[in-house]
Amino acid sequence: MDTVEDLKFLEESTAKKYNPKFGDREYLVIQTYPLGKTVRVIYRSYSYQDAENKCSLENMAHDYSTFTTRIFHDGKLWIPGNISGIPYKISEQQFWDIHPDYKSTDIDGEIEICNCSYLYFQGRNNILTCLKDDDGRNITVCPNCGEILIEDEEDDDFTPSACRGCTNYHGDFYGDNQLICAIYPYGWSDDNCPDFLSE
Ligand SMILES: [Zn+2]
Structure with missing residues (x-):
């Protein structure tokens, strides 16, 4: 599902706000988990050591999010070299x-x-x-x-075509078994179920 925030991001003006222009060789601490529709930058610095310190602090402070340091170069995000901090390899995360x-x-x-x-x-x-x-x-x-x-898979992948739009359809899984509906627990064999009840 798109949240209001996601839709806002699709607007050019808002996208610019989320994606400001970064300087060449600027270090960005970005969130790598969970991911959003635009890379979330939580810290910017021209010092590699400074960015790395901030990054490890953030990783320690958050149990359910992970962060990493990238360097902005040539309009793209790069992985900085371990010791030197210079652009080493193109990053999987990009804007x-x-x-x-x-x-x-x-x-x-x-x-x-x-x-x-x-x-x-x-x-x-x-x-x-x-x-x-x-x-x-x-x-x-x-x-x-x-x-x-x-x-x-969140879509109606598991809904038999006969049941789409039927009020009787249940469809939840109990272990490996899916309960189609109370009338036909295993479903109806073709597309014309006699008990189809339109929503
Ligand atoms: Zn991929």
Whole structure:
């Protein structure tokens, strides 16, 4: 589900506020878990040591969030070299720039976040790239980290087609067993259930 905050982020003006311009070789302490639709920067500094100190303090202070230090260089986030702090390797976390077509709220689908921070578009039957520089490609794996992308299981994946929109439908799992409804605990065999009751 999109929260109000997520939708606000899709507006250009607000996106700028969340994504201010950083200086080249500025160190950013960013949140790597949980991820939002834009990288959350919690601290900025031009000193690598300063940023690293702040980062470890934040990691100690939070049980359910993790943070890491990145360096902004050439418009992208990089992993800083261990001792030197100079840009060493491109970071998986980036400030992804969504194509304007996906900034409208009446698109049929949702922007999803890969575990690596990459944003992609989950349509009704397919998964597409939705970035400004790479828009509209059908994908099955994340172009950023290679993880296999699966369709959102929170949707009606487990709802038999005969039961969609039926008031009698229950559908909860008890252990491995799904209770379809009180009348037909194991479901009806085709699409024309005699007890279909429209919502
Ligand atoms: Zn990924």
